[in-house]
Amino acid sequence: LAEDLPPNKLLGFKGIAASTADEVAIAPGYRAEVLISWGDPLVEGAAAFDPQGNNSAADQEKQFGDNNDGMSFFPIDDNHGVMAINNEYVNEQYLFAHGGSKATSLEDVRKSQAAHGVSIVAVRRTGDSQRWEVERPSRYNRRITANTEMQFSGPAAGHALLQTAADPTGRKVLGTFGNCANGKTPWGTYLTCEENYDTYFGTHQADYKTTADQKRYTLKVSEPERNWPDYDERFDVAKNPNEFNRHGWIVEIDPMNPTSTPIKHTALGRFKHENAAVTVAKDGRLVVYMGDDERGEHIYKYVSKGVVDVASPANNRSLLDEGTLYVAQFDGDASGTPLKGTGRWIALEFGKNGLTPENGFRDEAEVLIFARKAAAQVGATKMDRPEWIAVNPHDGRAYCTLTNNSKRGEEGMPLNAANPRPNNVYGQIIRWDEGGDATAASFSWDIYALCGNPIAHPEGVNRGTPNITADNTFNSPDGLGFDKAGRLWILTDGKYSNKGDYAGQGNNQMLVGDPQSGEIRRFMVGPKSCELTGITFTPDYKTMFVNVQHPGEEGDSHFPNNSPRPRSSVLMITREDGGVIGA
Ligand code: FEO
Numbered sequence: 001l002a003e004d005l006p007p008n009k010l011l012g013f014k015g016i017a018a019s020t021a022d023e024v025a026i027a028p029g030y031r032a033e034v035l036i037s038w039g040d041p042l043v044e045g046a047a048a049f050d051p052q053g054n055n056s057a058a059d060q061e062k063q064f065g066d067n068n069d070g071m072s073f074f075p076i077d078d079n080h081g082v083m084a085i086n087n088e089y090v091n092e093q094y095l096f097a098h099g100g101s102k103a104t105s106l107e108d109v110r111k112s113q114a115a116h117g118v119s120i121v122a123v124r125r126t127g128d129s130q131r132w133e134v135e136r137p138s139r140y141n142r143r144i145t146a147n148t149e150m151q152f153s154g155p156a157a158g159h160a161l162l163q164t165a166a167d168p169t170g171r172k173v174l175g176t177f178g179n180c181a182n183g184k185t186p187w188g189t190y191l192t193c194e195e196n197y198d199t200y201f202g203t204h205q206a207d208y209k210t211t212a213d214q215k216r217y218t219l220k221v222s223e224p225e226r227n228w229p230d231y232d233e234r235f236d237v238a239k240n241p242n243e244f245n246r247h248g249w250i251v252e253i254d255p256m257n258p259t260s261t262p263i264k265h266t267a268l269g270r271f272k273h274e275n276a277a278v279t280v281a282k283d284g285r286l287v288v289y290m291g292d293d294e295r296g297e298h299i300y301k302y303v304s305k306g307v308v309d310v311a312s313p314a315n316n317r318s319l320l321d322e323g324t325l326y327v328a329q330f331d332g333d334a335s336g337t338p339l340k341g342t343g344r345w346i347a348l349e350f351g352k353n354g355l356t357p358e359n360g361f362r363d364e365a366e367v368l369i370f371a372r373k374a375a376a377q378v379g380a381t382k383m384d385r386p387e388w389i390a391v392n393p394h395d396g397r398a399y400c401t402l403t404n405n406s407k408r409g410e411e412g413m414p415l416n417a418a419n420p421r422p423n424n425v426y427g428q429i430i431r432w433d434e435g436g437d438a439t440a441a442s443f444s445w446d447i448y449a450l451c452g453n454p455i456a457h458p459e460g461v462n463r464g465t466p467n468i469t470a471d472n473t474f475n476s477p478d479g480l481g482f483d484k485a486g487r488l489w490i491l492t493d494g495k496y497s498n499k500g501d502y503a504g505q506g507n508n509q510m511l512v513g514d515p516q517s518g519e520i521r522r523f524m525v526g527p528k529s530c531e532l533t534g535i536t537f538t539p540d541y542k543t544m545f546v547n548v549q550h551p552g553e554e555g556d557s558h559f560p561n562n563s564p565r566p567r568s569s570v571l572m573i574t575r576e577d578g579g580v581i582g583a
């Protein structure tokens with residue numbers, strides 16, 4: 001328990017209590033301020049935000065997007081930088097003046113599409129040395145939306161399954177949406193990850209039957225969730241079935257070149273991508289760890305063929321196109337008591353491990369387009385919703401949040417060593433150790449935290465591991481990131497009822513873990529019915545940026561600043577004494 005642990009040198013702040021208030025609570029000595037909010041003007045000529053929802057689609061194309069999620073800071077010099085910030089989805093009830101939960105016109109759909117994607121935001125350090133503000137105008141400021149032209153690259157580019165009437169080449173695609181979390185390459189580009197893209201497709205054609213491959217990617221056609229197919233045929237799967245295959249990828253963006261064309265890298269596989277945890281192996285090859293966030297889906301690793309050459313960025317262009325995709329199998333005692341075991345990475349290569357025409361794979365492109373199917377074919381472990389992965393810069397161990405899985409233990413999803421808890425409402429953080437070689441074919445693993453609630457469950461499996469206490473209890477870990485010193489930042493996207501299983505946990509929050517001792521302390525709590533997500537730092541680690549996403553999704557928030565409609569916002573965290581965050 002926390003009180004039994006020796007004083008911690010890594011965690012230098014005082015942990016705070018849970019909160020259900022409609023404001024940000026943060027550790028003593030720290031301040032959290034809004035950097036930018038949904039609808040703020042970004043690109044030159046942008047209209048001011050209208051708090052009643054009357055901005056047009058054309059306005060939204062020049063404004064900061066909605067529901068900011070994963071993000072990265074790219075320094076230009078000590079006082080100037082560019083942030084790439086995902087805009088994952090929209091809260092229709094606040095986006096549209098009519099307040100409904102779905103688009104009701106083409107203009108609504110275009111506004112929604114314009115609020116998705118990525119915002120590129122230039123920032124400058126202000127007089128008070130650790131504070132930054134948005135730079136307007138700036139040549140870097142840019143919106144990438146669900147209609148921005150992009151290219152495919154890698155083994156599946158040009159494949160028949162990616163060809164549509166509008167793009168017979170299968171190499172040109174419009175837009176990115178469902179942009180959950182992110183990654184950053186050693187050559188200074190941004191990776192944005194397409195997650196819940198299935199919710200944008202559908203059809204009202206009554207006799208349309210989804211294929212097995214569409215079902216494997218959870219396409220539901222009867223009630224298109226956001227009504228895009230009703231007004232934009234591109235999203236009607238009866239008319240354009242292959243458009244669905246053109247999303248669910250990882251997209252590379254050069255934030256320093258405002259006219260660059262984003263690239264969808266097919267070598268990294270198609271699934272509901274959460275983030276892309278990029279590291280360089282000791283032999284110089286690029287390694288990307290990736291989670292597929294759905295109940296029972298998998299954890300992947302990509303290893304490039306060539307090595308990273310930071311001095312000549314042009315030489316790195318092929319690293320995300322030529323390489324091998326692997327999927328993880330976690331072995332161990334399924335009784336769930338040891339909470340550790342071994343595992344291996346299985347290659348998803350056409351012609352190997354049963355990925356053959358007899359099993360429904362005609363070439364490598366099909367293995368990548370239907371990576372979920374390939375993963376199941378080779379015996380990957382079904383995980384409890386893999387969300388973010390982060391690599392400890394000090395020992396190379398990778399950590400992954402398995403956010404929750406209420407179906408664990410039911411038919412088709414038996415308990416296993418790494419996912420040992422039935423009806424897993426709290427989630428766990430798993431980590432693996434590849435012995436210092438990120439290209440290794442095998443690993444050992446353990447559970448860093450089996451989340452739980454000692455207030456609601458003083459005993460038993462829902463109490464959690466000993467590093468979970470009445471003072472730090474939380475559910476549904478999601479965002480994850482290491483700082484330079486090796487502090488593990490944990491952000492939650494879970495239930496905030498503060499009742500029953502969730503008693504005493506309050507709103508979604510950010511905590512910090514010590515990888516060695518296991519101690520976890522609560523650092524910050526978000527306003528009502530938001531999640532906290534996205535985490536990035538300036539290079540001196542004295543300014544941290546964190547996202548408040550979907551505040552008031554249940555209608556009870558006026559965040560920030562008593563706003564008539566709650567607004568997702570980027571927060572800037574600084575220390576009153578100007579020191580390193582968390583130290
Ligand atoms: Fe966009 Fe799995 O969170």
Ligand code: CA
Pocket residue numbers: 180274387478479493533
């Ligand atoms: Ca997430």
Ligand code: CA
Pocket residue numbers: 387403478493
């Ligand atoms: Ca989540």
